[in-house]
Amino acid sequence: MNPFTRINGLVAPMDRANVDTDMIIPKQFLKSIKRSGFGPNLFDELRYLDEGQPGKDNSQRPLNPDFPLNQERYQGAEILLARRNFGCGSSREHAPWALEDYGFRVIIAPSFADIFYNNCFKNGILPIVQPEDVVDRLFKAQDAQVGYKLDVDLENQTVTTPDGETFSFEVNEFRKHCLLNGLDDIGLTLQEADAIRAYEEKRQQEAPWVFGQIH
C-alpha cells in the first residue's frame, strides 16, 4: 500500500447522495482476478453514454459531457468531494481500487457507508468526514474557482482551503499509523500470533463445535 502523508490536490465534485458501489464500479468489471486496472471504468455508467464491458476500448466510447470527470478543469483530480452515505451497497473492494487507480487519494463527504470506509484505509485512500454545511461550502467554492485545490495533512489531521481556512478531521489512531507508513496490517496482526493461539485454546474448550467440522 502507498503511504499517505500530505497532498495538495485538485478537487472534483460528485454531487449526489447515496452513491453506491455499483455506481462506483459496475458489476461486469468485478470479474477481474486482479486488483489493478479499474480506473478507466470508475463511475462507468455516469461517465460514458454506452454500456461498458471488460476489454472494451474505453478511448472509443462516447463520453457524457455533463459528468465532471470528463471536463477539462477536473483532469488530474486527487480529491473527491461527495455527499452523504457515499459508498453504500456492496462490500466490493473494487470500489476503492477503482478510485485509487483513477488517482483519488482523498474523499470528503458528510458520511460514508461502513464497509466502504473501512476498505479505503486498506488501499491508501483517506476518507474524511466533514459536517454537511462544510461540505456544502466546499462544493460552492470548488464550483466558483477553476483549479480549486485543498491541502490535506494526515499527520496534523487538517484540511486547508486556498484561503487559508482550516478544518480538522477525526481518524482512528491505528488506521492513521498504517496509512502514514503504508503498513500491511496482516504483518502487524501476526505479531500477536501468541495471543491468537491462546484465544483459540480457550475457544476450543468453550465451543469445540466451532472447530474441525469443515474438512
Add this chain to the structure above:
Amino acid sequence: MAGKTLYDKLWDAHVVSERSDGTALIYIDRQLLHEVTSPQAFEGLRLAGRKPWRLDTNLATPDHNVPTVLDERSTGVSGILDEISRIQVQTLDSNCADFGVREFGMNDINQGIVHVVGPEQGATLPGMTIVCGDSHTSTHGAMGSLAFGIGTSEVEHVLATQCLIQRKMKNMRIRVEGDLPDGITAKDIVLNIIGRIGTAGGTGYAIEFAGSAIRSLSMEGRMTICNMAIEAGARAGMVAVDDTTLDYFHGRPFAPKGELWDKAVESWRDLVSDDDAVFDQDILINAADIQPQVTWGTSPEMVRGVGETVPNPAAIEDEASRKGVERALEYMGLKADQPIESIKLDRVFIGSCTNSRIEDLRAAAAVAKGRKVSTSLKQAMVVPGSGLVKRQAEAEGLDKIFIEAGFEWREPGCSMCLAMNADKLGQGEHCASTSNRNFEGRQGFGGRTHLVSPAMAAAAAIAGHFVDIRTWQEGNAA
C-alpha cells in the same frame, strides 16, 4: 451495571486483544468464500508466502458468475461461455485446491448462493463470528451470530490470521410487535424498516430485530430480514436464539451431533439480550401498520405500500431530497403521483440471497398455482438458492407449478440479482424482483428494479403489473 445486548455478548466472546484506541482484534469462527471477492486475497497470500491460519473454518462455493441455464451448466466449469466468468470460477477452484479450502464446486448438489448454503449446511451456527467478502453476510445474524461483510483485503487478513481489527458498533434494537397481517412477509417488514430509517439509518450500528412479529418468523424469514440490514446501513443484523433457531440447525451436516449438540444448545440458549440491556437506539414498529411493500426508486429506502402512489417531488421541501427523487423518477420512467399498481412489468425475478429459500419458493408457487404468467411479460424466472433448495422444491412439485404457469426454472446462483452472469434486464425494462438492491444498473444497464416479496413478485408476474396480494388473491382464486 446494565445487562448485555446480544451483540455485546457476541463481541465480548470474540475479543482476542483490545487496543488503547478503542479497536480490538476479534476472532473469526467462520469465513465463507466465493469467486468474486477472493482471487486477490489468495493472490495476496501467495505473494507474501503465507498460508491460511486454519483450514477447517473456510467454506467456498461459486455463486455470482455461474450460469443458471441447465444446458450451459451441465457442461461443467470449462463450458461456461463467458470467458472472464469462466476464469473467475476456475480461479476459485484452483485456489481452493492449492490452499486446501473446502469447496462445493459449481455442479455439486450442495452448491448455491453462499448465504443460502452456509445455514443450510450448518456451516454457520449460532454464537459464531462469520465473515464473507459480501455485504449480505448479515444474513447469518438471523441465527444469533455476529456476521458481517468485509472487503477483499480483510478476506486475506482473515485467511492469514483468523482475526480482524474492528471497532465495536453501537447497539440498535428494532422491535416489530403484533401479529403480522395476512399477506405480509419478512420482506415487507424489512423494506418497511428501511423506508422508515433510510439506507444510512443503521450506519455504525449492529441491529437486533426483536418483537413478537420477528419471533413468529421462520429461520428463512429471519434471514430475509437480517440479509437486508446492510440496506439500512448496518453491517450486522441479528435475531436472538430460540426454539425456532435450534430446531432449524438440529441435524444439519456441519452442526454438532450427540453430546456436543447438547453442549452447544446449552451455550446458545444464552444468545439473547438481557432484560436490562441498554440500546443506543430503540425503535418500535406495529406489525399491523405494514402493507405489502414495493420500491419505486433507485435506493431501497424509496419504498411505498402497494396501495400508495409514487411520490411527488414538488411536495418535498429539502432540495437535496427533491433532486434525488426527481432523478430516481426519471431513471425509473415513472410519473409523480402514479399509483404503484399501475407500474407495468417486463420481467420478474424470484431468487437471490434475500428470497430463494424453500419457504420463498413455496410462497411464490402458492400464488402461481393454476395461473399463467401474463403474456405482456418477456420473462419470469425462478432461481433456487442452492442445489438442495432446488431438489427439495422439485420433490414438492413446485418446479412443475412454476413451469406450467410459464416461469423458467433455473439452476442455483445469484443470477439476476446483480446480473454478473447472462441473466439481466434490458435498458428501460421494469422488473419485479425478490432481491435486495434497486440501484441504477444493478440488474442490467438501464434496468429498472422494483423490490418485493416472493408472493408479490409471483402475483405481479401473473397480472403483468403490481397488485395487492391481500385483495387480489381473494378475487382471483384459481
